[in-house]
Each structure stands twice: as C-alpha cells, then as structure tokens.
Amino acid sequence: MKRIYLDHAATTPVDPTVVETMLPFFTENFGNPSSVYTEGRTVKKSLEVARLQIAKAINADPREIYFTGSGSEADNWAIKGIAMKNQAKGKHIITTTIEHHAVLHTCEYLEKQGFEVTYLPVDEFGLISLDDLKNAIRKDTILVTIMFANNEIGTIEPIKEIGEIVKEKGIIFHTDAVQALGNVPVDVKDLNVDLLSISGHKIYGPKGIGALFIRKGVPIDNLIHGGAQERKKRAGTENTAEIMAFGKAAELASENLEKNAAHMKELRDLLIKGVMENIPQVRLNGHPEKRLPGNANFCFDYIEGESILLSLDIIGIAGSSGSACTSGSLDPSHVLLAIGLPAGVAHGSLRLTIGNHTTVEDINYVVENLIQIIDRLRKMSPINAECPIDDAVFEKASHHH
C-alpha cells in the first residue's frame, strides 16, 4: 500500500543527495578530524565545508556554528550554558508556556537548581504578547528563550520584535528554530538573536545531529566537557558523516526555500479548506496566517486523537496528535492547553504536516478519508452536541456517589 506521510514536523526522510554526501565518511574518509595525518586532515577540511553551509543557511559566521547531537542538546546547552555562566548577574529566565519540552523541561530543571523562570502565556492563536514580555523583564533576567515557530500548532512568534526588546535591555536571547529552518527565512543578523538551535532531521537530514549558533562573544558554559573539538566548546569525536549530511541538507533547504514553502503552503491551504468545509464541529489550531507553511492542526469535537491516528494509519496515512515527542506520554498537549482548549477537546487534535514531496492527490485522498473516519468515530462516541461533555462528566460523578 502506498503510504502518505504527513508528519514532517516529527521527522523527515533523508534526501538521497544527502545520503550520498554522507556515505564516504563511514568507510573511506573515516579519519578522526583531530588527527594530524592525512586521514584526519581531509575530514577536518570537509567539516568546515558543512559548517559554512549551515552558517550560510542562517546568515551566520561559520565560527559561530557549533555542532551538537540533536536539537534537544542545542536547547539544553543554550539554556543551561547561559544560566550557569551568568548566574552571578542574576537567576531569572523568561520563556513561554508553549516551548518544546527540550526547553520547558530544561527550565524546570533549572528551577530546581535555584533559578526563577517566568513562563509567558500565549493567546488563542499561540502568540505571546510583547507587553507581557516587557513586563516580565527584571533586573536579574539573564536569558530570554522563545521559540521561533511552534512544533504543534505552527504559530510563528515575532522573533525580530522580541529580539529588539531583549537586546535593548542587554539580555541574552535564545530561540529554538528547529521547526523554522527550511520553512521560513532564518537570519540571525536580522533577528537580533544571540543563540539559535537547529536540528538535522527536520530538514531532510539524519537524526542525531543538530547545531547551536552562538553569537561571537556570548558568555556560555560548556554542556559536554572533554576534548578540544568544536573550538573547545563541545567535546566528543565529531559525528563526521552526519555533520556533512546536515550541511548538505541545510544548503538544499536554503536554496529551495521559496519553492518548497510555496508548495507546502498551497497544499496546506487545500487541506485546511477541505477539512473545514467538509467536517462539522472542527477547529483550526494556531494562527490563520502566522503559521508554518506545512502545518495544519485541527481539533475534532467528541473524539480522541489516537483513534484518528490509528484509523488513518490503517489506510496508509501517517499523522500525529500533539507533539511526536510527547505521544509516548498520554498527557494532553501542553500547547493546546496553553491556547485555551479544554483537555477533552485537546485530546481530539490531529496534526498533519506537509513536506516537499507531498502532492495534491495525497491531500485529496486524506480529506476524503478523514471525513469518513471522523464520522465513524463520532458515531461510536458517547458524547455529542446533544449529550455534551459536561453531561458525561456529570453522569460519571453521580455514579460514584
């Protein structure tokens, strides 16, 4: 059966060109880049090509790019590294309620170590308020970390404006751009960001490789101590093959950014239109315009997300409900709760994220089938417009008395 993969926000297949780029570094060019002999030197030079590709993709200097083992590591490093290094200046950090867990759980960990964290709320579309941000800034604020684009609902935050506010106060600004790269322009010079996290597997590169942009001169502690790799900032023998792959993927992503984004946006709008016009009792989550070109996120009343996913999977469609990273836990998505959805509704969410190779036929097939799936599941559900959730809860409560 042909599979239609609509979970590009969770991960992407590695581009065949990218696989090609990577292959020689397993067997022929296997040298350790720290070695002085030929095998090592060749690889070291290649790594600088990849670093330049990454730098170009975000308009940074290659000396500001540090490779990590994932987007999560980049987030952890940025936040803990800044916190630990600058704690004498203050112990207050500002973030939002809709960050990826790699940011949220890191902040929570720092709270246990004596740091104070302000979690900015978001509106119904998932946007933070600049006034909230201004009000939250204190004398002892050392770091603001706000994501570029949300992985669940696709909302794009006003990073440039945030950067201006934060810069004026002389505070360090980190943004998690894991979902933004390859989807919208990312320009560290324009955006006034000091640190920026990215990840290979979201842009048709392999999993297990990421990078942190650290603006020259930003004071930060290491997260992984040891050898002198990455100009003594991130220890561990370099993941040479995946660094080469990441570089290539970033190059392809920025070369084709406009084309890819236009393609995704067209299909996304087709999908949203198809779903909203044909299925009753549905809402679109996230911002109608300020959203990632490939992201569609819906809530279907009266039914639960996993049963939608399973039904789709059976007919060959891969989608997600809430963040892929959290679907292991069965908590309702913290992002959907943050935009004000009741938990019951949040459980009924479906995220479909379009990729560069998705087709119009794919979208039509998905819409047609989704109509039937939602209908079938709703018929099975004990709750509906006439017997709403509150009743159901009430009945249960009364039963226990």
Added chain:
Amino acid sequence: MKRIYLDHAATTPVDPTVVETMLPFFTENFGNPSSVYTEGRTVKKSLEVARLQIAKAINADPREIYFTGSGSEADNWAIKGIAMKNQAKGKHIITTTIEHHAVLHTCEYLEKQGFEVTYLPVDEFGLISLDDLKNAIRKDTILVTIMFANNEIGTIEPIKEIGEIVKEKGIIFHTDAVQALGNVPVDVKDLNVDLLSISGHKIYGPKGIGALFIRKGVPIDNLIHGGAQERKKRAGTENTAEIMAFGKAAELASENLEKNAAHMKELRDLLIKGVMENIPQVRLNGHPEKRLPGNANFCFDYIEGESILLSLDIIGIAGSSGSACTSGSLDPSHVLLAIGLPAGVAHGSLRLTIGNHTTVEDINYVVENLIQIIDRLRKMSPINAECPIDDAVFEKASHHH
C-alpha cells in the same frame, strides 16, 4: 599509495556490514520512533534489537542501556548526573590523573561548582593503587570514576577489585570503557560497576553515537532534558541509523572478541619487539602485560612526536602522539606526565594502535621505516646522549643572562 592505519584508538573505519545495517534507516525506515503509526513503530522495534545487542555485549539488561551522542556525552552524563542528584549526600568525587578529558574536564567543571575531587596518582605503568583508593574514600564520597583502559598507554586498571572496594562502601562506581569494548571482555555483572560509558566509533561503528549503562535503581539526574525518549532519561529524537549501526558493531565485536584480540596482540608484540630491538634509546609506555591488545606506545629520546607523525604520514602510515583528542592542543600528554616522564620526553611519544585488519606486512613495513625516521630526526636534533636535555636547557638559560 597504500595507507597503513595504526590509529584505531582514535577511531575505526565503519565495518561494511555495519554500514549496510544503517542504510535503510535514512530513507525507507526513516520514521520517528516516538510516533504511533507504522513508520514509527517499525523503527521503535528495531531500536530495541540494537539495545539488546549492546546489552549482550556488556552483559547488561537492555533496560539498563541508554543511547547518547558520544562517549564524551556518556561520561559527562554519568559524572554530572550522579553529582547533581546525590549532592545532598556529599560532594566528593574520586577519579585518576590519567582519565580521558571527557572525565577530567567534567570533574574540573564540578570543582568550580563546589564539588571536591581527588585525582588518584598512578605508578610508572599507569596503574592506580588500591590502597590509595581506600585512603581517598571519605564519608562524603558519592562517586568513584576510574577508566577501564587508558586510551594513550593502553593500561588496564583493576576494575573488578576497584568495584569491590567501592561497592562495599556503598558508593556509586562509574567506569569509562570506551577503549575497553571490543578489546577485552566487559561484563558489568562481574565487575560491580554502576555506570559504564562506551562509544560506537571505537568498535567499527560510526562516530556520534555512544551509550551509558546505568544499573537499575542508580539515582541520576538527566543531562539532556526534553522529550520522553530513552525512557525519559535522555531527550532528543533518537539517532536511529547510528543506534542500529552501534548495535551491529557491538554484536560483531563481542562475537569476534577472542579472535580479534589474539590477532591484535600478536601484531602488537611483533611491533614492540621490532621497535625495542632495533631502535636505541626508546621506552615502552604503559604496562608490559596489563595493556590493551592493540596498543603500543613508545617514547623516543631526543626527538619530538609530531615530526615522527609527519614523517610516517608521508610514507603512508597513520599514528598518533598522545591522545588524538588532545593533539589539537600542543600540551604534552597528561597521561605521560602522570606516569612520571619529563615533559621533554613526553613530547617524543608515538602511539601505534593496531586493528582487526592490520597485517604482519604492515607491521614489518612500519618497523623498517621507523628505524630510518628516528635516525634521521635524531641527526637533526641538537640534543643527544652527549649533549643531553639539561645541557640544552642550561645553555638556553645562560644565553638569556
């Protein structure tokens, strides 16, 4: 020109079978293991195969294996994770002076955070003394971290005996077994270790993948916070391809351990004999018997290591001087200083590490050429038996007066 690679302690080429194992996970089986649909579930199952392969290779339970982005990350996690989690009990850590920088620099970082670290000395062969260890243990000691086998001089520490001493005191014991795996038997049950670090690229797997064994119940903080991956202990989308590769490499390594070790040992002894018998003024560093089967480490008086490496490289031989990870910095190896060599002598070190595919012809070629290289460099040197180092230094000092 045919190249003879004798730096297997720095890194190894990826085994072709291992590359095969990895390839499908870039393009076909590219799913995110956290996803509920088919693409995700297939990969998740595969990861458990790899986890079992790793577990078997060190006689652990698969639920005690946590994948990391490198051996360095495993070391950092073990040490910081234990330190942070158990600091209420005490803030004293015991390690040695000859650890890899991933351990040493992590300990030094913790010292800045208020922990106290005892660095046990080693004897001329690189062995710690069990009495020193016993004397160093205090009421507030929370962690002992001592490497299994040294990456420079190949000395194998008495891990089992150390484990017994440490266990009796109820202290947590970590060992860096990055160099041991694939070279000597590693059995966590037999050894009484609580945590053990390993790395893929030292056993014919790819770079950028490692693992930490954490014995069930050992209290440890996370190093990388975020998603629920690795049973909530290590966040970041799994490096699926390299995990599969690491699993396969570990399986091959343990299946062929005896054969490979015997092969390496034979060639190593041939190399040591050839060098010691044919080149004057040379010493073998490390322990004559308690050493890794593939490790030979020499100091040649009156000459400097890099010029040996360059000379070897020109005729197609890859070796190293001191740890590959530190050759970027020009400091003399901390390990050679720790076994009591004067800095001047330490600079003249050459490490040649044999692999599974090294041949007798390779070794003969190396010995023949090394004789000439050492001779040529010595003729160029201003110091020799008649005009020893002290004179040279003296002359220099007097010149400045």
Added chain:
Amino acid sequence: MEYTDVVMENFTCPKHVGEIEGANGIGQVGSPACGDIMKIFLKINDDGVIEDASFKTFGCGAAVASSSMATDMIIGKTIEEAGKFKNSDVVDALGGLPAEKIHCSVLAAEAIQAAIEDYQKKKA
C-alpha cells in the same frame, strides 16, 4: 503504541457498537479530560442473564477495542458471573495491551460494573 492483531481487529471492526433498545442497565465511566469515556448498555433478562450488551466510547484504540471485547465477553453471562469480570480478562482476551493502555481495560471492567449497579438500583 504496539497493538496486537486482536486489538486492531476490535478497533477496526468493533462488535456491539451503539445503544441497544430497551437497555435496562447503563454505566458510564471516565472523563474527556483524561481522554477516555466509556458507556456500556446492558439488556438483562428476568433470570439475571445478560442477553445483549453494547457500548459507546470516546477514547484511543485500546479503549475502543477493550469496550468491544468486554461487551462481547459478558453477553450470555449471569450478572453474578459478570460481577466477577476483571480487567485482566479483557487484557488476556485481547492478547495483551501496552503497559500505558492497561487503564483502558480497567475502564471497561468498571463500566460493566456500573451498568450492573444501575440495573440493580433500578430494580430495587
């Protein structure tokens, strides 16, 4: 989420979906906030035998499959027998459930007990 074939069968073609006419025991448990609501309908005859059963469920695949399997298993049983029905009976019949989904089988067992209680309350 790795489901057995039996779970998938019971999810894709669930037995006894809907409301049976003349149900004289109805039980509902769970809450939408937790992601699961199960409503069980029983038709119990005068001999105390469950003649028919059905369900309506808001929940994940495991919840639907547990409802389907549980209703199927209690049809024909007396209310005494059904009173001893345990969640592990559902799990076994389904060939197992992922650890984090065991609670779905618990809900199914609870919903059945609630329906029986409802029947007994009405009768009393």
Added chain:
Amino acid sequence: MEYTDVVMENFTCPKHVGEIEGANGIGQVGSPACGDIMKIFLKINDDGVIEDASFKTFGCGAAVASSSMATDMIIGKTIEEAGKFKNSDVVDALGGLPAEKIHCSVLAAEAIQAAIEDYQKKKA
C-alpha cells in the same frame, strides 16, 4: 595541522641541517619541555657577512621547516640585515603556518638573534 607545500618540502628535505665547521656564532633557544629547541650555527666573515648558516632542531614539522627556511634566508646577509630579520619573514616565505605553530617561526628568529649576539660577544 595543515601545512603548506613549502613547509612540507622544508620538513622532508631541510636545507642546512647540522653543525658547520668553524661556526663563530651559535645560538640556542627553546626548551624540550615546551617541545621545541632550535640551535643555529653562523659563519660570519670579517665584513660581517653571514657566509654560511645551519641548524639543529628538536621539534615539530613547523619547527624544522622554520629552521630550514630561516637559515636559508639569512645566508649572504650582513649581520645588520640579519638583525632586522623577523619571524613574519619566515612565515611569509613558508606560505603561512597554522596559528598554533607561529611560535616556531618566532623561535627561529630568536635563535638567529642569539647566534648574532654570541658572535658579537665573542668578538668584543
């Protein structure tokens, strides 16, 4: 360590290795603990012209190449000219050196100055 072709040439086939007979200016700098010792031998004639120069070096590739290049460059120069000889002259002639190896060129320049001083001291 990325060396230029000129560096590699001067390392593999260094010019002026050894001790020249009748050297009347000898300078040595560096220490084995730092990984580099350079000893320069000069033969200076009565007109103050460096007629011949040679070296002996304990050190890395860059140290050997710097010694070779530096001795080659000063032959034929007067001691006044040689007195202005700077490390950057060696670096330029070698087509560059890796940042962490610049100190080798500094040593070469210092060794030459030491040898000239030695000559002048002996003469005085």
